Amino acid sequence: MSIKSNIEEIKKELNPLGVTLVAVSKTKPVEDILEAYEAGQRIFGENMVQELLEKQEKLPQDIQWHLIGHLQSNKVKYIAPFISMIHSVDSLKLLVEINKHALKHNRVIDCLLQVDIAQEDTKFGLDHPEVIELLESDEFKALKNVRIRGLMGIATNTDKEKEIKEEFYELKMLFDGIKLSYYRKEDSFDSLSMGMSADYILAIEKGSTMVRLGSTIFGKRVTKHFKAK
Numbered sequence: 001m002s003i004k005s006n007i008e009e010i011k012k013e014l015n016p017l018g019v020t021l022v023a024v025s026k027t028k029p030v031e032d033i034l035e036a037y038e039a040g041q042r043i044f045g046e047n048m049v050q051e052l053l054e055k056q057e058k059l060p061q062d063i064q065w066h067l068i069g070h071l072q073s074n075k076v077k078y079i080a081p082f083i084s085m086i087h088s089v090d091s092l093k094l095l096v097e098i099n100k101h102a103l104k105h106n107r108v109i110d111c112l113l114q115v116d117i118a119q120e121d122t123k124f125g126l127d128h129p130e131v132i133e134l135l136e137s138d139e140f141k142a143l144k145n146v147r148i149r150g151l152m153g154i155a156t157n158t159d160k161e162k163e164i165k166e167e168f169y170e171l172k173m174l175f176d177g178i179k180l181s182y183y184r185k186e187d188s189f190d191s192l193s194m195g196m197s198a199d200y201i202l203a204i205e206k207g208s209t210m211v212r213l214g215s216t217i218f219g220k221r222v223t224k225h226f227k228a229k
């Protein structure tokens with residue numbers, strides 16, 4: 001299977017469902033990304049800022065880059081000029097920093113709040129009360145150059161389907177609750193980023209609107225999925 005045919009197959013699956021595909025290209029060379037690009041893919045996800053910057057420079061400028069990995073506050077300035085969406089916002093402090101740099105570039109940056117839904121404690125993210133606390137805070141309400149588009153979560157890396165489904169369901173319930181309480185009138189709160197190669201079918205079943213697929217498109221990576229901090 002080629003990257004092109006993988007993209008075509010997956011699009012055939014996702015398009016009728018209205019689910020957005022983020023092609024996760026971390027660790028993959030620009031040639032692979034170009035092949036996906038030529039198959040029509042425009043949204044690509046990376047998890048490391050340095051790698052993202054190197055690729056962004058070399059590749060077509062109409063690519064929409066999504067940052068899906070943990071973001072340190074001191075790196076926000078590098079991606080602020082062009083980043084299309086940040087999936088991994090896990091603190092108010094980070095959001096304040098994103099807002100500051102977005103303002104410098106006269107942009108509004110789309111963000112997702114990353115929610116910790118997994119059983120493992122290796123994952124980043126906010127818990128439910130922290131999400132609410134953030135949304136309720138005056139400091140957050142004053143930010144004009146970030147736009148919360150929804151939530152993101154990573155399920156436990158397990159083959160127990162029931163557990164994965166419960167985690168996705170929990171995130172969907174939180175998403176619906178926040179939508180009702182805070183964004184009822186805003187169509188822009190529309191993105192629920194959940195599902196990776198191993199579990200995206202379950203995620204869509206539970207209401208995902210955006211899946212992040214790497215190995216299904218580009219083949220296995222040599223490095224591990226989750227690097228240590």
Ligand SMILES: *Cc1c(COP(=O)(O)O)cnc(C)c1O
Nearest residue numbers: 024047068196197212213214215
């Ligand atoms: C690597 C990664 C993915 C894609 O993983 P695959 O299993 O290759 O689909 C999705 N989301 C995040 C946050 C990742 O780090």
